[in-house]
Amino acid sequence: MISPNSGHKIPDLEQDAESSESDVLNLKSPFRILFFGDVVGRPGRSAVRIILPSLKDEFKPDLILANGENLAGGLGLTRETADDLFSYGIDFLTTGNHVWDKRTAIDYINSEERIIRPANYPEGAPGRGYKILDGMPVGIFNLSGRIFMEALDNPFTVAKNIVNILKDKCKVILLDFHAEATSEKIAMGWYLDGKVSAVIGTHTHVQTADEIILPEGSAYITDVGMTGPAVSVIGTKKDLIIQKFLTQMPVRFDVAKGKVRVCAVIIDIDTKTSKAISIQRLQRIVER
Ligand SMILES: [Fe+2]
Ligand SMILES: [Fe+2]
Numbered sequence: 001m002i003s004p005n006s007g008h009k010i011p012d013l014e015q016d017a018e019s020s021e022s023d024v025l026n027l028k029s030p031f032r033i034l035f036f037g038d039v040v041g042r043p044g045r046s047a048v049r050i051i052l053p054s055l056k057d058e059f060k061p062d063l064i065l066a067n068g069e070n071l072a073g074g075l076g077l078t079r080e081t082a083d084d085l086f087s088y089g090i091d092f093l094t095t096g097n098h099v100w101d102k103r104t105a106i107d108y109i110n111s112e113e114r115i116i117r118p119a120n121y122p123e124g125a126p127g128r129g130y131k132i133l134d135g136m137p138v139g140i141f142n143l144s145g146r147i148f149m150e151a152l153d154n155p156f157t158v159a160k161n162i163v164n165i166l167k168d169k170c171k172v173i174l175l176d177f178h179a180e181a182t183s184e185k186i187a188m189g190w191y192l193d194g195k196v197s198a199v200i201g202t203h204t205h206v207q208t209a210d211e212i213i214l215p216e217g218s219a220y221i222t223d224v225g226m227t228g229p230a231v232s233v234i235g236t237k238k239d240l241i242i243q244k245f246l247t248q249m250p251v252r253f254d255v256a257k258g259k260v261r262v263c264a265v266i267i268d269i270d271t272k273t274s275k276a277i278s279i280q281r282l283q284r285i286v287e288r
Helices: 010-026 041-059 079-088 105-111 155-166 182-192 238-247
Strands: 031-036 063-067 092-094 130-132 138-144 172-178 198-202 219-221 260-270 275-286
Touching: 031 041, 031 172, 041 063, 041 079, 041 260, 041 275, 063 172, 092 138, 130 155, 138 155, 155 172, 155 182, 172 182, 182 198, 198 260, 219 260, 219 275
Parallel strands: 031 063, 063 092, 138 172, 172 198, 198 219
Antiparallel strands: 031 260, 130 138, 260 275
């Protein structure tokens, strides 16, 4: 049983579980997931709109995910900005520490089943931390790290509880581990190796070159990177951030303009074994 502190909506899960059983045999293998790292502001959204048709042609993904915590002006998300991504072909959004930055997100995320927030928010937080997708035995969950971040519940304990719920209902389980410290992320990869199909890191906005299939069959990468302005400091206008480092004075976090670096991964999963077959990093520049 899930920890009482995990803030999940058990009735939603039970409803999902009813429909998942008959779909297990129908899930194609390999099952291919395309995952975009943190999509930052209008530049990131428009880059997804521009590049997604060609990526669909090239890779033919079965499921397209993105981290949406920076969709609205770089800080948080709104119904309008999330709807932009859904209309471009993104199936589902994960989030992270910026999830509540826009006040309207609280009601919106509570009612939108295609968005999850970190599952280790304390009991009473709105929204949901995991989801079995409609019509397919695929479970997605989201956790936040705790090193150099907000003090949420223990992500390792919550991960264990969620995997115990999802493992009999899903052929594919993916975690977006939204965390700052590489050590915490690598430890989570090892902790969940063989228990989930993929542990995908987000949050730092910088893609790491350590993608791997771990020994027990989980795909892993420390960070996918961001889908946001290439000439920036992790999405924000570089001059503002340099000024902040020079003076320690507060600055506006304006999203930079110009060309966008699209960072993503493509993961193939054998749905007979639930193990990953491959993980491929992707970086593309979109001129706007
Ligand atoms: Fe982010
Ligand atoms: Fe973040």
